[in-house]
Amino acid sequence: MPHARTHDRYDVVIAGARVAGSATALLLARAGVRVLVVDPVERGRDTLSTHALMRGGVMQLSRWGLLDAVRRAGTPRIETTTFHYGSGADSDVIRVAIEPEGDVDGLYAPRRTVLDTILADAAREAGAELRYGWALADVKQTPNGHVTAAVLRGPDGAEHEAPTDVLVGADGLRSKVARSLGARTQQLTSHATASIYGYWPGLDADGYHWYFGEGLAAGVIPTNDRQACVFVSMPPSRLRAVGGQGLHRLFHDVVGAVSPDLRARLESTGAVPRLRGFAGAPGMLREAAGPGWALVGDAGYFKDPLTAHGMTDALRDAELLARAILRGRSGGTTMDDALLAYQEARDALSLGLLEVTDQIASLSWTRDEVQRLHRTLSGEMRAEVDVIRAWDRLRTAA
Incomplete structure (x- = not known):
């Protein structure tokens, strides 16, 4: 492998510029964090999706000032x-x-051509650097496993080393970040x-x-x-x-x-x-944090699409992660402890949704049983919305 040229240092490097990655970048950049986001595909490319946002996700887009852009796009x-x-x-x-x-x-x-673009453009406007056509090639770590840099491959095939405090994998179900760092699968569901x-x-x-x-x-x-x-x-x-x-x-x-x-x-x-x-694909919950790294979106947590909750999960976890990184940077706790707290918060909000989605994805229910499962799903979503409402109240109080 040719020697990778070293670029400026970034506070956070994010692999993946779709919903989870761009939303994380947006929130960090608005807080003054120096963020680089890379994605191997071009801006705004379509992807398979049910598109449905649930209440929690719409609340977040509203608070971030992006809901009007979704409306203006004719959604x-x-x-x-x-x-x-x-x-x-x-x-x-x-x-x-x-x-x-x-x-x-x-x-x-919203179509993914709409939502992904709105989030990415807002992240760039906030100060994040976005590079399309760039892919994560490798991860640099200390001997004890702490991430120190992302090795990125540009459109010309040349490799560039980007030193960073935190590497975020927002690169989907087959996450290169997760594979490179050996992120363990904590939960794997039975149905798809x-x-x-x-x-x-x-x-x-x-x-x-x-x-x-x-x-x-x-x-x-x-x-x-x-x-x-x-x-x-x-x-x-x-x-x-x-x-x-x-x-x-x-x-x-x-x-x-x-x-x-x-x-x-x-x-x-x-x-x-x-x-x-x-x-x-079976649902899964991966280990989502380690020394100098984190996973967000489908890279860390995937559910069967039958409950149409993936984009809402991605927005929720992007904010959980951004808040954790900002706490780690504030000096009140170490970054590694802040990232582990992110994983714990994500798991607490995700495990119930993962379990009920798996039961619905079995397709082996009776009519009464699936209605009961939907009532359970509704309860899990209400708990999620309560957490997001608390974030809204904190912002209003500030």
Whole structure:
């Protein structure tokens, strides 16, 4: 390997410029921290997502002054969430109104081309340095394992060493940071669903809709450009059986099984959107902190997408981590202790969500059981919102 050229020192280097990485950078940069963010892909590239933000995430975007940008991008306001259990005349339909709270007038489900860009641009405006087309190549550590620098590979293939106090892995489920530092998996769930996603114009969806049938599920999530993200979830074996060539037929078969009405509505649009499949992955909770490093977003904590809580988790944990790093820099505690406290706080908020999501992802529930699981999920989300409200009160008091 050629010798890596050494760059200026950064307080924090973040690998990954999507929701978790850009949000962490934004909060740190606003506090005067010198932050470098690198990402191997170009700014604003789309990625698989359910897009749905829950109340906690919308509250944070509002407090950070970014919710208006989400609205200006044409992201529709979600005023209701509807759960459909069973199909046809025998189904139970439960409609929940989204109560306004302060500036949070509803929920939002921005495309990743919208949200990732808003967060990254806000981080740059706050003073963070963002480099697209740059990847983490290696990590430098002391003999006792303390991170001292990130080795970065630029677009020309040359390597550059960036000394740092803290390296943050916000680089997704297959995190290079986690692999390089040997982050242990603390929890691994038993279940996973496979999914197929597409975007439908002209669907006229009135809020989030979640459908639960026998061993299958689906969702409709209004997003930007007058489109709705429509997804189906199933056991991974069903997706493996058809491969890439049978996505459309399988998609419509699953939609028809959970809601013949939804299938008819999709077909009435005349649209034939591109469909993308996700083979599924077990949920996991990784060790999220060590000497001079931390993980945030999917790099440290991944749940089955069926509960559509990943982006909300990413925003929540970005703020937990940023607050921890600022405490470590203040001198009131060591940085390593602050990062370990971040991991403990993340785990306390995540374990219940991880467990109930795994049970829902089993797809082996009865109608009564899945409704009970959703009540449990709602309780976990309320606890999360209470924590975020406390952050809001602290900011107001300051």
